[in-house]
Amino acid sequence: MAVALVLVLIAVGSVIFHLVSPWWWTPIASNWRYIDDTIIITFWITGAVFVAVVLFMAYCVYRFRHRAGQQAHYEPENKRLEWWLTLVTAVGVAAMLTPGLFVWRQFITVPEDATDIEVVGQQWQWSFRLPGPDGKLATSDARLISPDNPLGINKDDPKSQDDVVIEGGELHLPVGKPVKALLRSIDVIHDFYVPELRAKMDLVPGQVSYIWFTPTRTGSFDILCAELCGVGHPQMRGTLVIQEQKDYQAWLQHQAARSFARLSPASGGPD
Structure with missing residues (x-):
């Protein structure tokens, strides 16, 4: 129970620290706010995955803790779970890469009047x-x-x-x-x-x-x-x-x- 509680506190504390943190980027002074927006999108996606994984770990530690007389269930593979994880991972990676491709195109395309x-x-x-x-x-x-x-x-x-x-x-x-x-x-x-x-x-x-x-x-x-x-x-x-x-x-x-x-x-x- 103590380990599960510590994991929950890590997840919640990380979110709170981000919301109240005094450290952030320097104020932007150019047209490249797109870069900040892309980093923020990546941050929230990876942050959501981090919180989900840590909370899932906390659940597993508590749900499957040792109890007298309880025997572990052996399940070498789960096709349905594997497909779900593959799909969710692919969507998350695409969501992080897509904005970057648009920004990169802008980054290398120089205006004619430059x-x-x-x-x-x-x-x-x-x-x-x-x-x-x-x-x-x-x-x-x-x-x-x-x-x-x-x-x-x-x-x-x-x-x-x-x-x-x-x-x-x-x-x-x-x-x-x-x-x-x-x-x-x-x-x-x-x-x-x-x-x-x-x-x-x-x-x-x-x-x-x-x-x-x-x-x-x-x-x-x-x-x-x-x-x-x-x-x-x-x-x-x-x-x-x-x-x-x-x-x-x-x-x-x-x-x-x-x-x-x-x-x-x-x-x-x-x-």
């Missing part, structure tokens, strides 16, 4: 590249990386000259505008993570991954590396500043000194 930016990870800082007045981002290549061209920007691309290069500084973006972040690493695996945006994606050396999002509120947010990348991993942090459109444009105009043409040698590009 602005391309570049995020580069290296031990142990974040660097960023934004399109200049032409609104277009130039191509880049890891083989072009040099002390004068740390992001490997293609100097022969005519769109490169006004690209804004930010090494270890703040990434500014306008609110309400979709952004496609092209993610590159020049050494080891890193992971671009902004908790409030629900944006998280690996940066893998030798390839360009991407993630897109639409900031929905202004403010400053931490950019974290969510992949262990060496002894300086805890210090690999950046800042994302979301601004109103007019404030962002004013900031962008002041970044002329950070254009690739200004940062490159007088010859017009890296050697």
Whole structure:
């Protein structure tokens, strides 16, 4: 009886703890509320199964407890029970997977009006590249990386000259505008993570991954590396500043000194 009571208290206590818990996600600041909704659906399904299993265990412990003169019933299999368990399990798994498939489709389908930016990870800082007045981002290549061209920007691309290069500084973006972040690493695996945006994606050396999002509120947010990348991993942090459109444009105009043409040698590009 004591064991059964403890199991019931575990099930009930888990539900109460969830309902009154002060710990929850950080307030969302992007369009990816779908991710939160999917996690919540998964949580409630797995939570209901957890409570059902624990209460069933409590029932079994009490119902089939040892009693003098009672002999256990031998039942090696039960086809009806097996079919029910298979069906219920299949429905539960489908209920958890289906919302995720819809969200994943949205996650990889970038809006046509999204602005391309570049995020580069290296031990142990974040660097960023934004399109200049032409609104277009130039191509880049890891083989072009040099002390004068740390992001490997293609100097022969005519769109490169006004690209804004930010090494270890703040990434500014306008609110309400979709952004496609092209993610590159020049050494080891890193992971671009902004908790409030629900944006998280690996940066893998030798390839360009991407993630897109639409900031929905202004403010400053931490950019974290969510992949262990060496002894300086805890210090690999950046800042994302979301601004109103007019404030962002004013900031962008002041970044002329950070254009690739200004940062490159007088010859017009890296050697």
